Amino acid sequence: MTAPFLVARNIAKRFGALTALADVDLEIRPGEVLALLGDNGAGKSTFIKILAGAHPPSDGELLIEGKAVAFASPKDAAASGIATIFQELALSENLSIAENVFLGRELKRSIFGIPFLKRAEMRQRVDGLLQELDAHISDPEAPVGSLSGGQRQAVAICRALNLNARLVIMDEPTAALAVAETRKVLALTRRLAGRGCAVVLISHNISEVFEVADRIVVFRRGRKVAERLAAETNHEEVVSLITGAHPDVRALEKTN
Amino acid sequence: MSAVRQSGSGVFSMNGREWSLLVACLLAIAIFSVASPHYATPGNAVTVLRNSVELLLIGLGMTLLLAMGGIDVSIGIVMGLAAIAIGRIVGADGSPFVALVAGPLVGALLGCVTAAVVVLGRVPAIVGTLGLLGVYRTAVFALLGGQWLSGLPSSLTDLLATTVLGIPVPALVIAVAYLTVWLALRRTPYGLHLLAIGNSEEKARLSGIPVIKVRFLTFVISGVLTGIAATFYVATYRNVEMSIGSTSALDAIAAVILGGTSILGGRCSLLGTVLGVLLLRILQNGLLLIGVPSLWQPVVTGVLVIGVLGFEAVSNRLPLTRFQRARA
Ligand SMILES: Nc1ncnc2c1ncn2[C@@H]1O[C@H](COP(=O)(O)OP(=O)(O)O)[C@@H](O)[C@H]1O
Ligand SMILES: [Mg+2]
Secondary structure, three states, X not given: OOOOOEEEEEEEEEEOOEEEEEEEEEEEOOOOEEEEEEOOOOOXXXXXXXXXXXXXXXXXXXXXXXXXXXXOOHHHHHHOOXXXXXXXXXXOOOOEHHHHHHOOOOOEEEEOOEEEEOHHXXXXXXXXXXXXXXXXXXXXXXXXXXXXXXXXXXXXXXXXXXXXXXXXXXXXXXXOXXXXXXXXXXHHHHHHHHOOOEEEEEOOOHHHHHHHOOEEEEEEOOEEEEEEEHHHOOHHHHHHXXXXXXXXXXXXXXXX | OOOOOOOOOOOXXXXXXXXXXXXXXXXXXXXXXXXXXXXXXXXXXXXXXXXXXXXXXXXXXXXXXXXXXXXXXXXXXXXXXXHHHHHHHXXXXXXXXXXXXXXXXXXXXXXXXXXXXXXXXXXXXXXXXXXXXXXXXXXXXXXXXXXXXXXXXXXXXXXXXXXXXXXXXXXXXXXXXXXXXXXXXXXXXXXXXHHXXXXXXXXXHHOOOOHHHHHXXXXXHHHHXXXXXXXXXXXXXXXXXXXXXXXXXXXXXXXXXXXXXXOOOOOOOHHHHHHHHHHHHHHHHHHHHOOOOHHHHHHHHHHHHHHHHHHHHHOOHHHHHOXXXXXX
């Protein structure tokens, strides 16, 4: 078994009086698609925002390749090779595709010490990525706000690819997509894992999860209640883990 | 769709809004020329341009602020404070070159103060700058002691009334300021970050943009431009009156909004701001010449702002063009 790329230990997150996450332990391995499942409000988005450097954890620690890290900002997480596609996508609707893909880490050349954008290079790179994704966008200069849901998802994925990330996190990437676009995104998650990238996928669609995931982790009320290899579980068991009907979850929730 | 695209556009390429403004300027000139025999003279044209200098500089900064989702209603009084510093230096027969440095320097310092309150202190820009407006008003009163700074020597005036390669210094300074701001906005990461913040501060943060740094810097840039405006103010009028800059914020915000910059942030037009300033000054000058008392000028400006925003709201322009950026 390969060594984990990222280890989360005892992660907790409190928003004032509300405990959104408690005691989460998780290992994320390269080349593996890990699916994060759970009801609304289970804490999935909060957990990945901690991995992405968007929230500091209230407790616990993160290790990348065995070394403890503390992210002060999404930029820090990106520098450690973590790319996140947030549920709300975090794209700037008023900017073009290339501008969005490179936002926050633009290609630039220095003239008299002033950084100027290398716009042609950025555009070229993005055209290549879009082609690789098989995404057809008629006007790459149009603002992202004028694109369809699937096209925006493609832009967000380009952003992650462009980072050459070691870990790509996708929060419900297929929720707003049509069937054909969903297929493309799922194929892409497999391709990313095939390249040796670690992938964390959040989804509400259990059949979709079984299609692509190697490992399934279930969150419930801010806690990790189960972890299974996809090959060793089934649809019904996963549903009962999510709803809390599974005996393991009941036993766990009785002790808390 | 062509107005949406901007990346390939040049410094002076124009969109629909900008053409409309140009037509409005020409129309106003035509009407005033018929209405008043004193209007269409070279002397009056120079007056209108002369009157536009300070507002053009302040307007460039205000464009950046609004594009970022910010605002500064204290900008006129910031010009006042900078003008007092310049006036004191000129009045004490100090070197006009020292006076030249004083304006941008005081502007930058006050920009830092504004940024400290609004950006570091997380006070909403409209409230924070309104508070500073109150503080600075009193500071101006205290510094001037209830009296105008008047009858200043002409050293600074003489220095700025010269031409370089046949171009008047004010025109040159404005050209350089416009080009610099345009490059910063459209050709550097800073401009991209500013527009992303104007679209959504939270998304900008998630994208790894140094939001606080960009916002801070923008208030400082606006302060510097305002300090330069103060320099031209003192050079032109050779006095600093108690009411200095009292209409500058309204005028600047009006011109910027007329120019097509979104009050919600994320979209702006520098060329629109320039045309907005000219339209405003043409109207104010023309109305004066046909006998409308100057008391009515803020009324005209206010009605224009409300009219433009009302029209945009009614024609659903706001939600639609939130995603669109006009060319600078
Ligand atoms: N920024 C925040 N401030 C306060 N509460 C939050 C915040 N983000 C999430 N929460 C709360 O944390 C809990 C977990 O939310 P979330 O992680 O979004 O769940 P999921 O993505 O699994 O649906 C919810 O109760 C939610 O209301
Ligand atoms: Mg969520």
